[in-house]
Amino acid sequence: MYRRKFAKETQNMNIIITDDYEQMSARAAEIAVRTVTENPNAVLGLATGTTPLGLYKRLIADRAQNGTDYSAVRTVNLDEYMGLPKTHEQSYAYFMRKNLFDALGIAPENTNIEDGTATDEQAECARYDATLEKLPRDFQLLGLGSNGHIAFNEPNTPFGSTTHVVTLADSTVKDNSRLFSQISEVPRKAFTMGLKSIMQAKKILVLASGANKADAVFGMVRGEVTESLPASVLQLHPDCTLIVDKAAASKL
Numbered sequence: 001m002y003r004r005k006f007a008k009e010t011q012n013m014n015i016i017i018t019d020d021y022e023q024m025s026a027r028a029a030e031i032a033v034r035t036v037t038e039n040p041n042a043v044l045g046l047a048t049g050t051t052p053l054g055l056y057k058r059l060i061a062d063r064a065q066n067g068t069d070y071s072a073v074r075t076v077n078l079d080e081y082m083g084l085p086k087t088h089e090q091s092y093a094y095f096m097r098k099n100l101f102d103a104l105g106i107a108p109e110n111t112n113i114e115d116g117t118a119t120d121e122q123a124e125c126a127r128y129d130a131t132l133e134k135l136p137r138d139f140q141l142l143g144l145g146s147n148g149h150i151a152f153n154e155p156n157t158p159f160g161s162t163t164h165v166v167t168l169a170d171s172t173v174k175d176n177s178r179l180f181s182q183i184s185e186v187p188r189k190a191f192t193m194g195l196k197s198i199m200q201a202k203k204i205l206v207l208a209s210g211a212n213k214a215d216a217v218f219g220m221v222r223g224e225v226t227e228s229l230p231a232s233v234l235q236l237h238p239d240c241t242l243i244v245d246k247a248a249a250s251k252l
């Protein structure tokens with residue numbers, strides 16, 4: 001494992017390259033646990049996807065071993081598929097409950113996510129923006145789409161965006177179809193936290209693993225800051241750490 005700072009290209013991004021997925025997850029867990037032990041009332045911005053699962057397993061193991069207390073933590077999630085109720089196995093609300101919240105003892109009333117069943121889209125976006133305003137995030141975890149998206153902010157989303165409804169890129173529908181029994185079941189629309197809101201978090205931690213993320217990692221770190229690669233906006237954040245395994249870092 002080694003650290004790299006691209007002083008010229010990315011003034012602020014702290015980059016940690018690990019041998020593999022397990023090491024990436026372990027390093028991320030150290031940072032997340034420290035955030036909560038230093039501030040038990042922390043507001044955590046959390047992400048779904050397969051990338052954070054190793055981190056989440058480690059948080060659960062750490063709580064079992066060391067008793068890290070999550071009872072006062074509040075969480076806000078990035079995004080939710082439109083049309084899926086929170087009881088649906090593919091909804092992100094369900095994913096969070098099953099893979100993290102129940103095991104960490106985080107009460108449902110301390111968690112926040114967009115309501116995929118909301119029929120008034122504008123009202124739901126406004127409600128979520130108000131929630132984000134009330135709960136300034138101490139920490140924001142992000143995965144990375146293979147097309148450079150963060151949350152569900154697909155290429156060409158304005159950097160000034162707040163919570164909004166997106167039509168998912170075909171490549172995202174394809175990437176995410178592995179978690180559904182068939183591609184036709186993947187919702188085509190979603191609610192997502194916007195890029196401006198993501199950038200408001202005090203500290204950001206991005207995880208990426210595997211060769212299929214290598215182009216997006218390169219663009220995020222070394223490319224120009226452009227709306228065509230949403231993650232590149234993170235170069236402008238004052239406290240952003242990226243933990244990537246060797247495969248994802250292979251083009252840096």
Ligand code: GLP
Nearest residue numbers: 048049050051143144145151152
């Ligand atoms: C999804 C999520 C993102 C996630 C990305 C990568 O589209 N909305 O928040 O970061 O995909 O997913 P994975 O970690 O499974 O590669």
